[in-house]
Amino acid sequence: MSLHAIPVHAEAAVTGNLRPVQHEIRQALSELIAHGTHGMIDLHSLPFSPQEYAALDDFLGEGEIDLTLNVLGKTRLRESSYAGIWRVEHFDDNDKRIGYFIEIGHVPEILRSQCDDIKEGLATMTTILAMEENDNEDDAT
């Protein structure tokens, strides 16, 4: 039996947090344009009713990009209908949402290749090329 099967139907509740969050997003978008500041709003730790989540979804709309990453469970990245505003949802192995952020930036942070990974990649590629060139030289002699 799922939780939804329990016959308790809570009335629609309004926490009053929707409008402040909408303005916070708008402010973060202007900061991105003016100073290039990457913004992030943590929705998971705010009291938000299901109705307010739905209203925020409607407000943001759907954009062109919808990506799913497989890192410690799935992570879904969706650009909203406003360029530069992303919904970032983290899920666990059982596809249960464990984190929900609004990111305001050119791309969500988690999508960028990490500097240390790039450095390690360069070192690995350099080693492979050097080994291949050594092999070629050995073959030639």
Next chain:
Amino acid sequence: MRTTQHEPHEETLGERLRSQGISRRGFLKFCGLLASSMALAPAMVPKIAAALEQAKRPSVIWLSFQECTGCTESLTRSHSPSIEGLIFDAISLDYHHTLQAASGYGAEEARAEAMKEHYGKYVLVVDGSIPIGNPGFSTIAGISNLDMLKEAAAGAAAIIAVGTCAAFGGLPKADPNPTGAVSVADIIKDKPIINVSGCPPIPVVITGTIAHILTFGIPELDSLGRPKAFYGQNIHDRCYRRPFYERGLFAETFDDEGAKAGWCLYKLGCKGPVTYNACATLKWNEGTSFPIEAGHGCIGCSEPNFWDFGGFYKALSIPTGMTGQTAVYAAAAGIAVGVAAGAMNKKAKMDADSLHKTVTVDELNQESPS
């Protein structure tokens, strides 16, 4: 000729996670979730990632005294990949008599060895209260809880008192406290002590506190020694039923129309207005819900003496002279009404004790009007 002696390489937390197949993207996701759980601004995520990446794996010694093992269950029942699981895997848990394979003298030798090797650097975690009435009330390998705590605390860098028993005495301390149970802070006075209260505490609050020590040191604490990041707000202020409270809509019984409609549980004894914890935001069972969401009021388990708080199903009492909505607001604002109720109940009990009479629940409830 001089020879250079190299220190053995101490594995960092980042290296440890990477060796477990967790990519840097995974690590970033983990840090974002950790910041969220610690109520830190998302802008702190890169700083947490950088600090955790370089943090050394800490040696942790976990002592369990007068307790029910609920705190350990809380931590180990979490599912993967969870923040608490990842942090728990990343520490070097050198002694925990419930979880370790070794037993008897072997276990105690492991504890002594870890304390010697990491003297001054290990984190001591304690769950359970300490009986001072009679050392024989609770012993491990023939060593009294009091002696073991003093010995282990001497070499600890910091102590985390996990659960309301270790933090405030908890259930063993409930009136009439037959074992003379006290908290860690009642005994140890010369070490930083972080109280992570709750019966049990939320698992990620336990590991989040460890993560905070690893990244930024001892967290900012409230007046009861609890990390403000997790205990800074009361349940009532973060409760999704708060709008019903504001509109004066209350469930009067557990099966009335108000209860079915999800109205505020204040009149059914909810202690949310005077309880500081993160249940309403972090929730339980993998973030599924928290007690109020399941239809039961908060019992205030992260507060001192919650067991003697005047009854789980009795509404927080209102100071006399206040009526109607004013009284309700005053109670929710955290006026020490619960304490007042407890004091009145205590008087009833003391009177009864002196007369050798039994006090009934009804009599107790009459003392503090709801």
